[in-house]
Amino acid sequence: MIVAEYEAKDILEQSGIPVVPARDAATVERAAEEANQLGYPVALKLSGSLYVHKTEVGGVLLNIEDDRELERAFHRLQGIRERLDPSARIIVEPMAPPGAEFFIGIQRHPSFGLLISFGTGGIWLELIKDVSFRLLPATRGDLLEMFQELRSWPRLRQGFRHLPPVNPEPLVDIMEQIGSMSLEWPVLMEMDLNPVIAGPDGAVVADARIVLRERTLEAQYIVKTCS
Numbered sequence: 001m002i003v004a005e006y007e008a009k010d011i012l013e014q015s016g017i018p019v020v021p022a023r024d025a026a027t028v029e030r031a032a033e034e035a036n037q038l039g040y041p042v043a044l045k046l047s048g049s050l051y052v053h054k055t056e057v058g059g060v061l062l063n064i065e066d067d068r069e070l071e072r073a074f075h076r077l078q079g080i081r082e083r084l085d086p087s088a089r090i091i092v093e094p095m096a097p098p099g100a101e102f103f104i105g106i107q108r109h110p111s112f113g114l115l116i117s118f119g120t121g122g123i124w125l126e127l128i129k130d131v132s133f134r135l136l137p138a139t140r141g142d143l144l145e146m147f148q149e150l151r152s153w154p155r156l157r158q159g160f161r162h163l164p165p166v167n168p169e170p171l172v173d174i175m176e177q178i179g180s181m182s183l184e185w186p187v188l189m190e191m192d193l194n195p196v197i198a199g200p201d202g203a204v205v206a207d208a209r210i211v212l213r214e215r216t217l218e219a220q221y222i223v224k225t226c227s
Contacts, residue, residue, distance in 0.1 A: 002049035003210040006091050012193075012208055017177050018170075019205040020197075022047070022091045028074045032067050034092045041065050041095050044073045046081055048088025057084055063095060096206040100156045100163045101195035103131070104175055106182045108189050114182050116175060118146045120156075121195035128152075136179050143175045144168065170203035171196065187213040 003011065009019045022045075023038065025031035035042045046059035054060045058080050061073040074090065081088050103121035108114055112135060119131030132146035147153050147168050159165040174196065182188050190211035197206050 001212045001214045003212060004047045004049045004088070005045065005207055005209065006047040006089050008191075008208040008210045009205070011210065012178075012205060015177060015181055017174055017205060018203065019208070020093050020096050022093050025074070025090045025092045028071055031074050031090065031092050032070055035064070035067070035070055038092065038094045042070070043093045043095055044070070044077055045091050045093065046077055046085065046088045047091045048081075048085040050085040050088070059088075096195075096197045097199065097204065098162075098164065099197040099199035099203075100160070100166050101206075102171060102198055102203075103192070103194040104171070104178065104196055105193065106136075106178060106188065106191040108182075114179075116143070116179055116182075118143070118171075118175065119150060120152050124152075125194060136183060138179060140172060140176060143172050143179075147171075164199040166198045167200050167202075170201075171198050174203060174205070185212075189213055 006022050006024060009022050013019050021038070023034040025034055031044065041063045044061045044064060046054055051057050051059060059077065061077065064070050064073050077090050081090065101120065101122035101124065103117070103119045103125045105117040106114060107117065114136040115133050116136055116138060117131050117133050119125060120128060130150050130152050132149040134142050134146060156163065156166050157168070178191060182191065188210070192209045193205045195206050197204050
């Protein structure tokens, strides 16, 4: 059972993990209302379970500046949704703050159990594969060691080109929180937080996907209470 971005962020937010807020937009009027409450510029996204890489199907539209742009973007996403995934939601989000992009993930391995992964995020995750792994449970010291194993960390930590310096502590806070969630939820199979935007003052989850063990009452309850 794949829990798409809208519901996944709700689960994370209820667990105290900082996320870029997502608002459901069933109609263009609702989208405009939410965008004005959140404040322009905003992003419009498709939130569904069929396409993991939303940007590759045109399902992410960024830096929308006003109601007129929003209306055009909404109708564009409607067309993509009808063609590719009629069950997907259209959601409105404020633009994420500037910062370096990281990936935090959980995988339930059939032989090793729960693994936590950390690495460079966004498009760089698959391009350069700069990722470190640990078995769970892990101490805070274990998680901090993962940063040192990334080839890119020395440059990202001090700030690289237009990117601000990165404080590792808020990232480790998120890693500890999702590690604890994973150990408490036997139905959890995978969790992908990508990107997690980090800078000198904090970190926030900009996109998320959760995979739960299918056909279990607990998995159905988790989704139902967060939808």
